[in-house]
Amino acid sequence: MIHAVAANLRTDIAPPSEPWRVKARAHLDTLTKPLGSLGRLEDIAAQFIAIRQARFADPVSKAVYVFAADHGVTAEKVSAYPSEVTRQMVLNFLAGGAAINVLSRLHNVALQVIDVGVDGDFDPATPLVHAKVRRGSRNMHAEPAMAHDELLEALTVGIRMAEEAAASGHNLVAPGEMGIGNTTAASAITAALTGRPVPEVTGLGTGIDIPAREHKIRIIEESLALHFKGREAASPLEILGHVGGLEIAAITGFILAAARTHLAVVCDGFIATAAAAIAVSIAPAAAGYLIAGHQSREPGHAILLAHLNLQPILQLDMRLGEGTGAVLAMPVIESAIALYRDMATFTSAGVSEAAQ
Numbered sequence: 001m002i003h004a005v006a007a008n009l010r011t012d013i014a015p016p017s018e019p020w021r022v023k024a025r026a027h028l029d030t031l032t033k034p035l036g037s038l039g040r041l042e043d044i045a046a047q048f049i050a051i052r053q054a055r056f057a058d059p060v061s062k063a064v065y066v067f068a069a070d071h072g073v074t075a076e077k078v079s080a081y082p083s084e085v086t087r088q089m090v091l092n093f094l095a096g097g098a099a100i101n102v103l104s105r106l107h108n109v110a111l112q113v114i115d116v117g118v119d120g121d122f123d124p125a126t127p128l129v130h131a132k133v134r135r136g137s138r139n140m141h142a143e144p145a146m147a148h149d150e151l152l153e154a155l156t157v158g159i160r161m162a163e164e165a166a167a168s169g170h171n172l173v174a175p176g177e178m179g180i181g182n183t184t185a186a187s188a189i190t191a192a193l194t195g196r197p198v199p200e201v202t203g204l205g206t207g208i209d210i211p212a213r214e215h216k217i218r219i220i221e222e223s224l225a226l227h228f229k230g231r232e233a234a235s236p237l238e239i240l241g242h243v244g245g246l247e248i249a250a251i252t253g254f255i256l257a258a259a260r261t262h263l264a265v266v267c268d269g270f271i272a273t274a275a276a277a278i279a280v281s282i283a284p285a286a287a288g289y290l291i292a293g294h295q296s297r298e299p300g301h302a303i304l305l306a307h308l309n310l311q312p313i314l315q316l317d318m319r320l321g322e323g324t325g326a327v328l329a330m331p332v333i334e335s336a337i338a339l340y341r342d343m344a345t346f347t348s349a350g351v352s353e354a355a356q
């Protein structure tokens with residue numbers, strides 16, 4: 001069942017259009033600036049046009065979707081904070097006081113919060129998307145983080161949110177996350193996907209100390225050995241199901257469905273990018289829809305960005321998540337699109353072109 005869903009997504013995702021990208025490049029060369037002088041802004045504009053194609057002139061409409069879930073592996077003491085913080089931060093998102101609230105308000109980005117697996121209840125009247133699959137994932141150190149049906153349900157939550165984003169007219173979207181313990185899951189995914197040693201892809205998360213990081217590394221190594229040792233290479237869905245998390249699975253589904261519906265997806269930090277790497281491993285054509293918002297302090301993030309061949313827009317030593325790095329990069333992306341659309345051409349402005 002789950003493999004059928006993944007296979008359908010894979011076949012339904014077409015890469016961004018090369019003819020549209022070529023057309024966009026040609027238009028950029030007619031604008032009143034030295035050839036190529038807008039640097040990577042030109043690449044970003046051309047990528048956006050290749051993604052949006054005939055709908056490229058729609059107004060830019062930005063949205064961030066924060067998927068929240070808890071992690072059973074927190075029982076192994078891998079985070080500096082208790083798992084109650086996940087639920088408390090969801091309430092903070094709804095009250096408007098978190099970093100992602102400030103940035104999304106400032107930059108006119110619609111914010112949606114989704115409970116895909118918080119280990120605690122919310123009043124049904126709470127204005128969030130109630131899509132709890134389970135009260136937290138299972139402890140990957142003892143058993144697979146998700147059963148098959150739980151993984152499928154979490155992926156489906158993300159797919160549904162991307163479809164809603166497209167239906168609402170958003171075209172520049174970012175998946176964010178909140179889940180105490182989720183850098184452990186992201187490190188485990190990164191090691192399993194890239195084959196890099198666990199110490200290279202494991203950082204301090206919310207701020208554990210050096211001995212706690214050694215312990216976190218051991219927990220991840222033992223979890224990977226429990227699930228994958230002596231087996232041939234695990235599939236991306238197996239990796240996600242065994243050492244991922246409910247919000248990471250939802251983000252994977254979100255990215256795949258966003259690519260299918262031709263939305264530009266801004267990647268946030270380590271956890272969101274781990275989900276992106278799983279998505280691209282399932283459907284390689286999804287890679288063309290990704291724009292890396294920033295590079296986080298987590299050492300595994302640079303490795304994942306290189307693995308995906310993505311260059312981050314910002315490098316601010318952030319290590320927060322929630323979608324904050326992605327939302328901060330959105331004004332840069334929007335600027336690239338505005339320059340493409342609104343600059344005068346050499347002909348319209350009567351400016352002489354290069355003299356060769």
Ligand SMILES: Cc1cc2ncn([C@H]3O[C@H](COP(=O)(O)O)[C@@H](O)[C@H]3O)c2cc1C
Nearest residue numbers: 079081177178179180181182183205206321
């Ligand atoms: C107050 C607070 C707000 C946050 N917002 C995002 N995270 C980030 O930190 C967590 C991952 O780090 P670890 O794996 O070390 O637990 C995730 O919830 C992530 O979204 C936060 C963490 C805290 C404590």
Ligand SMILES: O=C(O)c1cccnc1
Nearest residue numbers: 205269270296319320321
């Ligand atoms: O890179 C991130 O997004 C990140 C890093 C540490 C903690 N939470 C998120």
